[in-house]
Amino acid sequence: MKNLVILGAGTAGTMMANHLHHELKQPDWQITIVDEREEHHYQPGYLFLPFDLYTPDDIIKTIEEFIPKDVTLLKRKIERIVPTENKIQLKDSTELKYDVLIVATGAKIAPEETEGMGGEEWQKSVFDFYTFEGALALRNKLRDWKGGKLVVHITEMPIKCPVAPLEFAFLADSFFKHKHMRDKVEITYVTPLSGAFTKPKATEALEHLLHEKGINIESDFAIEQVDNEKKTIVDYGGKEIPFDILVTVPTNKGDALMERSGMGDDLNYVPTNKATLQSKDYANIFVLGDASNIPASKAGSVAHFEAEILTENILRYVKGEPLKEEFDGHANCFIETGGGKALLIDFNYTHEPVEGSFPFAGIGPLRLLKESRMNHMGKLAFRWIYWNVLLKGTHIPFVSATMSESGKHYN
Incomplete structure (x- = not known):
């Protein structure tokens, strides 16, 4: 019997377990998924929790x-991967071959990377919404905040769901209007980028909405520290921005397991072939979701498209066939803009978001x-x-893993 092991039972790992258990059958293959957590979180929901929408x-x-019955789920902590020996060492000293x-294994926030960010004001006036605990603490703060x-x-890119901070700003605007206190709140969006988003066409549309x-x-704000006493954020040029509430997206990093295993880059992301999703260093290791260093958005839609393509590549690998260089960085994201409306963007490695219709050319309905x-619906x-x-690894009808250019306007 051969062993396929999946590290992480989040979005990407769970989808892969569901895809592969149909294809790699016992007794030839045993599939094992390892995660120390008890709960599966719908992470896009963290955005809505502070506003009491979820x-x-x-x-x-x-x-x-969400784990198939014929897949073994191990709720254990992982000490390290030993890729030269094809084994995983667990915290309880047992080993998996x-x-x-x-x-x-995803990505996590690292507030400790910025001086003062995780200081005495953490979850008092300084919050994140990229964790359940942070989003819940922020919800409790906003419920009685007077303005x-x-x-x-x-803080810096890359981050999980690059549009989420913009969505937070838009939803905050809507939230305070609904509470009849928008005139008591000054909202400022601070980014290390030169504009609101990473892609020029989308930046234009999103900045228009911010101004509106x-x-x-x-923009171009490279944070040096959070001053907890003065309640300001300070950039390396000495510029200060005061706050009463700071909602920050700290540095995002891959799991510390990658550092312990000697497999990650400076931010603990795993060097990965962006087209095949195979590790650049080890032929029998594949990486998807937020754990990889590929230049695609760290978003659930990306993990979904990756999983469809990676499933075929793993089947090719076990048969000794060449891998398909097929993943094109496809991402599509709904962007909540408040007031019961949303934008939709669809893009990949080479094409930025543009106007058009989705998923059907000329028809939409999105x-x-x-x-x-x-789009909000x-x-x-x-x-x-x-x-x-x-x-559950079910294909979404009419939505392809690679981006379709049909129905999009490239001017």
Whole structure:
């Protein structure tokens, strides 16, 4: 019997378990997935928790619900991977041997990377919403906050779901309008980028929305420290931005397991072939989701498209066939803009977000780079799709793993 081991039972790892258990059957193959956690979190839901739009029950389920019965789930802590010996050392001193390894250990926030960020004001006036604990603490703060300076801040790229900080700013604008206190809140969006987003066409549309909603933007801000006493963030040029509440996206890093295993780069992301999703250093290791260093967005849609392509490449690998260089960095993201509307963007390694229709050329029903209520409904529907379709490895009809250029306007 051969062993395929998946590290991480989050979005990417769970999808791979569901894809592969149909293809690699016992007794020839044993599939094992390892994760120390008890719960599976719908991470896009963290964005809605601070505004009381979702409850914890909406975004938390047990891991077991989504792991196939013929896949072995080990709830253990991992000490390190020994890729030269094809084995994994667990914290309890036991070892797992593998013939094929899939790394899906995700990314985590690292506030300790910025001086003062995790200091005495952490979860008092300085919050994240990229963790369940941070989003819940922020919800409790916003429930009775009387107003002041709200700063939404990105430390550095890459981050999980690059549009989420923008969505937070837009939803905050809508939230305070609904509470009839928007005039008491000054919202400032602070980014290390030269504009609101990583892609020029989308940046233009998103900055227009920021201005329209009265949200200030501070770009090219390379943070040096959070001054807890003065309640300011300070960049390396000495510029200071004051806050009453700082909602920050700290540095994102891959799992520390990669550092312990000597497999990661400076941010603990695993060097990965961007087209095949095979490790650049070890032929029998594959990487997907937020764990890799490929230049694609760290988002659930990307993991979904990767999983479809990686499934075929793993089957090719075990048969000794050449891998397909097929993954094109495809991502599509709904961007909540408040007031019951949202944008939709669709892009890949080589094509930036543009106007058009999705998923059908000329028909839609979703419009690209345009605010609409239909896009908002699509965003809300995604939670149901996530729990009932995506995690179970079911293909979404009419949505291809690689980006279609049909129906898009490249001017």
